[in-house]
Amino acid sequence: MIWMHEKEKAVLAIDPGKDKCGLAVVDFSIQVLCKKIVDREELQAYISRLINIYSIREIIIGDGTFSSEVLEDIKEVTHIPVETVDEAYTTVEAEKRYWQEKGGLWRKIFPFITWKPARPLDDYVAVILAERHLQKGQVDTIGR
Numbered sequence: 001m002i003w004m005h006e007k008e009k010a011v012l013a014i015d016p017g018k019d020k021c022g023l024a025v026v027d028f029s030i031q032v033l034c035k036k037i038v039d040r041e042e043l044q045a046y047i048s049r050l051i052n053i054y055s056i057r058e059i060i061i062g063d064g065t066f067s068s069e070v071l072e073d074i075k076e077v078t079h080i081p082v083e084t085v086d087e088a089y090t091t092v093e094a095e096k097r098y099w100q101e102k103g104g105l106w107r108k109i110f111p112f113i114t115w116k117p118a119r120p121l122d123d124y125v126a127v128i129l130a131e132r133h134l135q136k137g138q139v140d141t142i143g144r
Contacts, residue, residue: 009058010025010049010055011027011057011130012025012054012056013026013062013126013127013129013130014054014062014129015038015064015087015125016061016065016067016071017122019040020040021040021122021142022035022037022120022121022123022124022125022126022128023037023046023123023126024129025050026127030131030135031116032061034050035124035126036123037120037122043050043070044059044073046075047077048077051078051080056080057130058082059074059082061071061085061129062125062129063086063087085132085133087125090128091125096124097124097128098121099117
């Protein structure tokens with residue numbers, strides 16, 4: 001159960017991409033409330049929906065290649081403050097986290113093989129971006 005004071009302190013993190021974006025709603029206690037990968041054409045609708053469901057107070061966006069385009073998409077649907085977070089090594093960290101969660105017998109039998117996840121990890125990256133923002137507070141404010 002999410003208490004109102006926790007609900008009021010949620011952030012929406014976005015891993016921007018050309019065709020798809022990872023989304024994660026994370027509260028200030030760093031509990032993941034929601035994570036999803038959406039197509040870019042669905043991004044604005046999902047942002048609006050998540051803002052209404054979780055009372056988002058901040059939006060965090062990775063500083064990757066498509067961040068400026070996604071920032072424009074965000075500005076069209078909300079005036080919530082947007083901050084950028086360094087995306088360095090988030091994909092590597094997301095892969096590690098995915099395998100920690102999913103495990104896998106083959107990975108244990110053949111640990112010397114480099115296994116790649118069978119799905120995109122943009123949602124995991126979004127969670128990592130939110131965690132970086134909430135844990136370190138090292139961000140640059142944009143769009144204020």
